[in-house]
Amino acid sequence: MPWRLARAMAAAATPLETISLPIGEAGGAVLAGPLHARADLPAFDAAAMDGYAVAGPGPWTITGRVMAGPSAPGEVGPGQAVEIGTGAPVPCGTEAVVPYESATRKGAWVRGPFEPGRHVRRRGEDCQRGTKVLPSGTVVTPVAQGLAASLGQDVLRVRRRPRVTVLVTGDELATSGLPGAGRVRDALGPLLPGLIAWAGGETGPPSRVADRGSLLATAIAAADEADVVVVCGSSSKGAADHLREVLGEAGAELLVESVACRPGHPQLLARLADGRLVVGLPGNPYAALVAALTLLVPALGGMTGRVDGHGEWVKLDTRVTAHPADTRIVAVRRAGAQMVPVGHDRPGLLWGAALADALAVVPPRWRGEEVELLSLPF
Numbered sequence: 001m002p003w004r005l006a007r008a009m010a011a012a013a014t015p016l017e018t019i020s021l022p023i024g025e026a027g028g029a030v031l032a033g034p035l036h037a038r039a040d041l042p043a044f045d046a047a048a049m050d051g052y053a054v055a056g057p058g059p060w061t062i063t064g065r066v067m068a069g070p071s072a073p074g075e076v077g078p079g080q081a082v083e084i085g086t087g088a089p090v091p092c093g094t095e096a097v098v099p100y101e102s103a104t105r106k107g108a109w110v111r112g113p114f115e116p117g118r119h120v121r122r123r124g125e126d127c128q129r130g131t132k133v134l135p136s137g138t139v140v141t142p143v144a145q146g147l148a149a150s151l152g153q154d155v156l157r158v159r160r161r162p163r164v165t166v167l168v169t170g171d172e173l174a175t176s177g178l179p180g181a182g183r184v185r186d187a188l189g190p191l192l193p194g195l196i197a198w199a200g201g202e203t204g205p206p207s208r209v210a211d212r213g214s215l216l217a218t219a220i221a222a223a224d225e226a227d228v229v230v231v232c233g234s235s236s237k238g239a240a241d242h243l244r245e246v247l248g249e250a251g252a253e254l255l256v257e258s259v260a261c262r263p264g265h266p267q268l269l270a271r272l273a274d275g276r277l278v279v280g281l282p283g284n285p286y287a288a289l290v291a292a293l294t295l296l297v298p299a300l301g302g303m304t305g306r307v308d309g310h311g312e313w314v315k316l317d318t319r320v321t322a323h324p325a326d327t328r329i330v331a332v333r334r335a336g337a338q339m340v341p342v343g344h345d346r347p348g349l350l351w352g353a354a355l356a357d358a359l360a361v362v363p364p365r366w367r368g369e370e371v372e373l374l375s376l377p378f
Contacts (some may be wrong), residue, residue, distance in 0.1 A: 003294060003327035003361070006259040010269055010295040013277060013302030016160045023148055026140045029158035030200060032306040035134040038152030040124035044089045049119040051099040052081040053090045057114045057233050058098075062105075066091065081110050090120055102128030123355065127151065137307030139200070151206040159304040164196050165223035166206040169216065169233045170283055171240075173208070186283040188232045189352060195292055198301040201228070213242035220246065220278065227303060228277045230296060232288060236266035236326075244268070252278065259294055260364075261327040263347035267291035269299070284347035290329045291357065293374050311361070311372040314339050322366035329374070331356035339373070 001009075001062065018032040029339045047053060053076055054060050061080035066073050068087040076082050076091040084090065084097060097119035103112035118334040127133065133145060140156060148156060166189070173186040189206040196203045209219045216234060223229045247254065247270050256269035264287040268280040281288040301308060315338040320330060330354035332339040339360055347351030354358070358373040 001256055001259055003259055003261045006256045006269070007294055007298050009255050010309065011298035011302045013299045015305045016303050018157055018164060019160050020155045022154060022155055023145050024157055026156045027142060027145060028197065028200060029140050029156070029161060029183070029266055030306045031134060031136055031138045032141065032157045032159050033136050034132045035138070035148060035151075035153070035156070037127050037129055037131045037133055040129050041127040041151060042121050042123060044123050046121045047084045047086055047088050047090055047097045047119065049097055049099040050086050051084060051097050051119065052103055052110050052112070053084045053094040053097050054081045055093045055095050056125075058081075059109050059183045060113045062108050062110055091166035093119060096120060106241070126245060135307070137291070137305050139306060157226070159251070160299050160302045162201040162227040163225060163226065164201045164203040164230060164300075165226040166192050166196075166203055166230045167209050167212055167216070167219050167232065168225070169209045169231065170205045171211045173233075175208075188288050190284075190293070191285065191289065191350070192230065192232070193360045195289075195297070195377040199297045200304045201300045206232075209222075211240040213246055215247045216242050217249065220250070220272075223276075224274070226276060228296070228299060230279045230281060232281045234284030235268050235282055247272075247278060247339075250315070256295060259291070260325065261290065261294065261329055262323055263287035264294060264329065267295055269295045282347070284351045286345055286353055287347040289350065289353055290359070293329075306347050311374055312358075313370040313372055314360075316360050316362070316368075316371045317341060318368045320360070320362060320366075321365055324360055325364050326366060327352065328362040330362055330364060332360045332373075333357040339371075348351055
């Protein structure tokens with residue numbers, strides 16, 4: 001299947017149910033509907049600077065002081081001034097605030113430039129109650145959490161985070177230290193939890209499964225609370241690759257059988273009879289990263305309703321060689337006005353991806369036109 005079609009198939013995953021979360025717990029989730037302001041911002045006419053709230057041109061007689069907090073601002077009349085703190089409600093009748101640095105005070109009198117409206121934030125000037133400030137599908141970032149709180153929100157309606165179970169297969173994998181003869185260190189177990197969290201899902205520690213079909217079938221069946229089961233290292237058609245056989249015996253619907261991309265060709269996407277998705281990733285680490293960005297990340301985006309911001313399109317060093325039939329996914333970094341390949345991006349090596357700013361999507365028979373960038377998890 002062509003790379004773009006495979007990604008679109010994954011992104012068509014059914015959105016999960018909507019839940020309510022306190023603002024402090026909603027970070028990383030996705031808004032299930034637009035976010036509206038519950039209050040005007042500012043909520044009252046307020047001073048934008050420390051100084052003197054004045055009415056009419058000076059000089060002014062200082063009649064009081066108002067600081068930020070639940071205090072009554074009172075009134076100010078022509079020729080009068082009230083000392084005021086930033087963010088404090090201005091007295092009724094205030095026409096401007098004269099900052100300390102622009103004012104000259106002598107006893108109970110103060111002089112300074114009078115500019116009507118200057119340094120006064122009027123109620124609703126920044127945002128009015130009922131205004132839509134963020135669309136549905138927005139990721140709740142720390143900034144979005146702060147915005148929601150400032151506009152009077154306590155609880156956010158978001159899509160439930162997809163639950164992901166990761167199964168890492170491979171009798172040859174070692175999980176610590178230097179691997180012995182015939183063994184290799186597992187790179188996907190450490191890589192995938194962070195990638196899944198970055199993409200909006202939640203997961204626990206990966207489970208290890210020996211290279212036997214019966215054990216893989218049991219592990220998939222046991223992951224019955226997951227929305228997505230990720231199987232690493234069993235998606236090809238070798239003697240130790242049992243995923244396709246297990247899915248066939250389970251009556252799963254194969255949505256994506258393989259993807260015409262390099263690396264990462266032997267990846268798959270299937271739907272089990274109970275609705276769970278299964279994503280099969282190659283065992284080679286860089287190939288698995290490419291496959292995860294092709295199928296797993298878009299599937300999680302579809303489940304959470306995350307708005308696809310569409311990748312940045314950029315110029316790519318024309319020395320990159322295109323494949324005649326497959327999409328190439330190339331680790332690149334910025335060099336002035338274009339992207340250049342990092343190198344070190346063979347299927348079994350994450351070195352290039354770790355150095356890269358992004359991955360470039362190089363279509364078949366590419367002839368130098370702009371290419372799309374895939375963001376890397378951070």
